Amino acid sequence: MAAQVSTARVFYSLSASTRSSPTFNNKGDTILPPFCRGAFVAALNSLGVRTHFVPQGEADGVCVVLADEMGGYVLGRDTDFVILSAGASDKLRGYAPLDMMEWTDSAPPEDADAPPAADFTTVAAKRPRSARSRMLPPTDAANPTLVLATYATAPLCRRLRLDAPMLPLLSSLVGNDYTPQWAGEALFPRMRPGDRIERVARVLSELRPNVSSADELVRRAVRRLWAKPFVDDAAVAELTDAVIDATIQYVLPPPDCCAQFPFCGELDAGCRTATASRATSAAPSRAPTPGGSTSGHCGEHSDAVVAYAAAQREGRLNSLASAYLHPDRVHLWSALEDPSTASCRASVAACRARLAAYTILDAAVGGLRFPPASAEMLDEQRQDQEANALLGIEAEEEQSEERPRVVTEYLRQGGGRIVARRAVLPPQGEAVDGDELENGDAANGAEANGRRNGETPECLLPLAERQRLYLHHLGADTPAILALPPRLHPLVAAVRLLLSTGGDWTRSEIEALLRGCIGSLAAWDAAKDTATDTEPESAYATANEEPEPSSPLSPRLERIMSGKSQTFDPEITPPAVELTSRATRLVAALTSALQDSQALAQALLLPPPHGSPHVWIAGAALHSLLNGQDPPPGAGWAWNRAAKNQWKRAVAATLEGYDLPSAPAETKKSRKKNKNRNKKAAEPKKGGKDNGPANRFDLLVGM
DSSP, rough: HHHHHHHHHHHHHHHHHHHTTGGGOOOSSOOOOOOOOHHHHHHHHHHOOOOOOOSSSSSHHHHHHHHHHOOOOOEEEHHHHHGGGGGOOOTHHHHHGGGGEEEEOOOOTTTTSOOOOOOOOOOOOOOOOOOOOSSSSSTTTTTTEEEEBOOOHHHHHHHHHHOOGGGGHHHHHHHHTTTTTHHHHOOOTOOOOHHHHHHHHHHHHHGGGGGGHHHHHHHHHHHHHOSSSSOOOOHHHHHHHHHHHHHHHTTTOSSGGGGGGTOOOOOOOGGGGGHHHHHTOOOOOSOOOTTTTEEEEEEEEEHHHHHHHHHHTTTOOOTTTHHHOOOTTTTTTOOOOOOOOOOOOGGGHHHHHHHHHHHHHHHHHHHHHOOOOOHHHHHHHHHHHHHHHHHTOOHHHHHSSSSEEEEEEEOOOOOGOEEEEEOOOTTEEEEEEETTTTTTOOOTTTHHHHHHHHHGGGGOOHHHHHHHHHHTTTTTHHHHTSOOOOGHEEEHHHHHHHHTTTOOOOOHHHHHHHHHHHHHHHHHHHHHHHTOOOOOSSSSSTSOOOOOOOOOOOHHHHHHHHOOOOOTTTSSSSOOOOHHHHHHHHHHHHHHHHHHHHHHHHHTTTOOTTGGGGGGHHHHHHHHHTTTTHHHHHTOOOBBBHHHHHHHHHHHSSSTOOOOSOOOOHHHHHHHHHHHHHHHHHOOOOSSTTTSSSSGGGGTTOO
């Protein structure tokens, strides 16, 4: 999180032209587009690609396990895959770097499916850059062929004269993501990466026959590799422990994943059977039998847990996995907000929405996985009880109750500081009250109490009730919003959540924001209609709108020829759009609001687009509209008459009760700038007839 804040600080310190250039991401930490994960998952689903979602940590080990099980390749851009492959079987075919793959227009060679070569080839130079991306097949190719360079573990072991189990230790000594940064300077000052690998391999091959334990091998290797002739034993011990911890990270995950159900990564083949898939196909649209349960590979679970497992299988629980597995440390992803301002995620309304999501999940799955009380805490409680008994003091009632269940969130506050915030969950079986919501109203009194004390969890209520609860927890259950199509509820609720956090936003900016988001959703629908060659999905049709007359032309061709709509062509690359500070702050505020509403939608198991906020974000279109310009071609944005009508209704429902100014408020800095500009304009100019002669030649002007 600190790195995200640092990157945002650098972003806002640069000029708009500098940070808008395509090469900005090449100069430091990469800034990913908002909700790019959801867009990537949607693209994989559209292609029918099987996916597995890991709830915690990196998925490198899971990729190797699955590739080994299927007898395939591992594609990526991390050389650790070669090291991780050391723990796999012979079924794994190797690691294929994505930056070395290339599409060609030639017939595949006869030995294309041959096993990897026995020798390990060292790559001395990168492939030359091409104007066309090598990861995309040529559009005019007669024989498109994908060429992959694969690397296997066995040739590398022969090249380094090491056994496969030694490769994780080799990588940890050379330096990986888990090794301390100062280790490289201590062991390999001014040494090239290739020379480091050769030296570590030589030291390990010499020491391995003469040691009897792993700790001794690591300690002697660290002392041998240390560049200085004299080194402190404490420094050697510290680096030895760090190298051992880094080596443990290469242990492949066990196939038994049921301990994390329903958030498991489905490593066990039994979790991926057709029977289990049918049993957990999707969240029910109506309430099931109270107290119902389902038996599967991971045991017998309630219908709510099974429904969450189905959503996890589709990648629709990414906002809740950390809260379920590690409620004591939930790191809230920071949008590209200005670090000098307060975070929108720290507002009362946003915290209220997240607490409602945690409470719904906690009640449905039977409790979050809170860590057990530490030995120090238990010892402190025992000492307090003994002291009270010795002094004859009766224990208070609060001390006899169970420990409060607290979700600890880490989020950014003003000035870029990362602070911890405690979200206290109500006792199981009770509704959320105002104290735990920081004087907020997230539950509706008796109605919420009745539902929580009933046998049907909120995530299994009928769809209409879940959608109403979603708007209620976000404070957006107004009659105007309820009259909108349900697909527009997430956008309107998020924008109202944005407005509740404050800010000097104008009416024209909110209108442009809604226009960009609705056009982005229309582009997603148009792309889906084009791929399936069906009638366009009427995401905006209502009973009050008359359908357009049918036409013999195809829907896509009719939209292009009508002249009243802008279509989306995915093959057109949009030009660079200027990223002004004000527009970026507004998009970041919308991103933060969508993040919090996404967690609530996922807890209620609402179908897309409630839990899929990526359909609302088309960055180039949003920034263009906020700058007063039309979106460029290829910006992932479409516009038609139906979208325009619904945009008008969304604007009216969103701004109900808000009296926004028509122009930005004048700040102290801008007021001083305007005052200096006006003062300079009022000053008399040097020279000219009105101001007298500036030099001797001006005397001759009137003659």
